[in-house]
Amino acid sequence: MSPSMVRLVSLTRREVSRFLKIPRQTVGAPLLETFLYISIFGAALGSRVGDLHGYEYIVFVVPGLIMMAFAINAFTNNSSSILQQKFQGAIDDQLSSPASPGQLLLAFTLGGFLRGLLISVVTFLVASLLIDLPVKHFYILIPALFLVGWFFASLGVLVGVRAEQFDDVSFAQTFILQPLIFLGGVFYSASLLPEPYETLTHFNPVYYMISLVRYGFLGVADISVWLSLALLTAATAALTFANYRMFKSGYKLRR
Amino acid sequence: MSSSSANPPDPSPPALEITDLVKRYPTGVEALKGVSLEIADGEFFGLLGPNGAGKSTLIHCSTGLASPTSGEIRVFGHDAVGDYRQAREAVGLAPQELNIDWFLTVEETLDFHGGYFGMGKKDRKERVDELLESFSLVDKRNDRTRDLSGGMKRRVILARALMHRPRLLILDEPTAGVDVELRLELWHYVQQVNSEGTSILLTTHYLEEAEQLCSRIAFINGGEIVDHGSSDELAERFGVGSLEDAYLELVGRKELSRAHVGIEAEDGQ
Incomplete structure (x- = not known):
């Protein structure tokens, strides 16, 4: 392995080891949360809601839950990890190393991405045992999940670098991210909403992400799939580029 | 500041060569005001100065933790900004925190x-x-x-x-708050590392430490290098008996000199 590759692998290993060291908090808790949603909305409430787009309510909800688990974990991991290392000053060890801005950014982004991936894969596997979850459009599902994960992992990096206190990170998660995800249609179909809420939902970018993932699993969508995929690709690329610029300039990282 | 002018030309590049380094923070504070400094390959160099003099900023600029506003930093000939990979590979940093x-x-x-x-x-x-x-x-x-x-x-x-x-070890107040045994142990270790060829830049508030370990010392104050030389040279140039008195002269607190305090005590008796 070249020294440059050793650098990237070590930087990434460090991020992965962080969340694997505290598995109850980083893996156990989010899995429990997802299964509580499945229990409540599937077993308890699902039978009263009836079918949505021809699927049992629980089957309709699970794709959104998988996407939500990916998004929130990717975001939380990166924003917390970066802020914590900035707080301890430990990040200086990476910053004073020969690693390039691109390598640093890639490793920090991958940390949360891999945590989100792990949790969403486990959720998918367990959900597959409990319910009959189809995968209708694999070729849409994989890029959609990859892009959603990368987008939120990058957003976590952006917030973590800009944050100056832990409150900044929890504010972004509680007051921006969570409402956007919950109102984006994880638990319902936007078409069931009365006006003006249905139209308002179309201004929520997370709505398109959930719809894409749901289309990948169930094959139903009330959005233009290819346009949404193109826009999500563009947004993810723009965010990654903005982060790269931030790492290159050393904004809020270097003094 | 350059030590090479008095010595025969050295074929190996200096461990650290800083030229006209300016660091101005976005707040407008100018932490370094055109610092020039050269540490020869294999040298044990001390940087002394009061809190806020610019010691840590100089170290941060040399290790990529801060971006210089202007000026040039070379580590074994490699530009610390443009050629950062080679420059940082050569440096080991033990920070204050x-x-x-x-x-x-x-x-x-x-x-x-x-x-x-x-x-x-x-x-x-x-x-x-x-x-x-x-x-x-x-x-x-x-x-x-x-x-x-x-x-x-x-x-x-x-x-x-x-x-x-690393070929250049930067120690930013390495013995702050450690007990006597560990301080002596660390001294012993860094002397050994230096004797094996590693160049060392040490910042410290313990003048005894600088006297004991460093072959050359620079005084930094208000973001400027105000003097440099061996401990004896500095004391001689300031017209005082010790490095500590030279330091007190530099920071404008010569009334704190142990010699001065001793004389006053005698006068009072």
Whole structure:
């Protein structure tokens, strides 16, 4: 392995080891949360809601839950990890190393991405045992999940670098991210909403992400799939580029 | 400031060559006002100055932790900004703060650091074993760093700085707050590292430490290098008897001189 590759692998290993060291908090808790949603909305409430787009309510909800688990974990991991290392000053060890801005950014982004991936894969596997979850459009599902994960992992990096206190990170998660995800249609179909809420939902970018993932699993969508995929690709690329610029300039990282 | 003018030309580039370095923070504070400094390959160099004089800023600029506003920094001839990869590979930094990650064990702290510097797995393993042995950390190998005492953390930080075998070791107040035994142990270790050819830049508030370890010393105050030379040269130039008195002259607090206080006490008797 070249020294440059050793650098990237070590930087990434460090991020992965962080969340694997505290598995109850980083893996156990989010899995429990997802299964509580499945229990409540599937077993308890699902039978009263009836079918949505021809699927049992629980089957309709699970794709959104998988996407939500990916998004929130990717975001939380990166924003917390970066802020914590900035707080301890430990990040200086990476910053004073020969690693390039691109390598640093890639490793920090991958940390949360891999945590989100792990949790969403486990959720998918367990959900597959409990319910009959189809995968209708694999070729849409994989890029959609990859892009959603990368987008939120990058957003976590952006917030973590800009944050100056832990409150900044929890504010972004509680007051921006969570409402956007919950109102984006994880638990319902936007078409069931009365006006003006249905139209308002179309201004929520997370709505398109959930719809894409749901289309990948169930094959139903009330959005233009290819346009949404193109826009999500563009947004993810723009965010990654903005982060790269931030790492290159050393904004809020270097003094 | 240059020591090379008095010496015969040296074919190897200086360990650290700083020319007209200016660092202005966005707040407008000018922490460094055109600093020039040269540390020869193999030299043990001390940088003294009061708090806020610019010592840490100079170190941050030299290690990539701060971006210089203007001026040039070369580490063994490599531009620390344009050619940062080679420059940073040559530098090991033991910062003032105990900035180790609480989540990592002692071994992981060293191993990851080696990885950031591109060291292969086998090399890292050997080097970690060697450093744990040297710093009496073998039985702490699997301890999380947050569980270590302050002195132990200080050892880990020095071991980490040495992990990738740097040619220039930068020590920013390495003995602040450590007990006498560890201070002497650290002195012994850095002297040994220096005798093996590693150049060292040391900042400290302990003048005795600078006198004991450094062949040359520079005084920095208000973001400017105000003088440099050996401990004896500085005392002579300031017309005082010791490095401490020269330092007090520099910071405008000569009334604190032990000699001065002693004379007043005698007068009073």
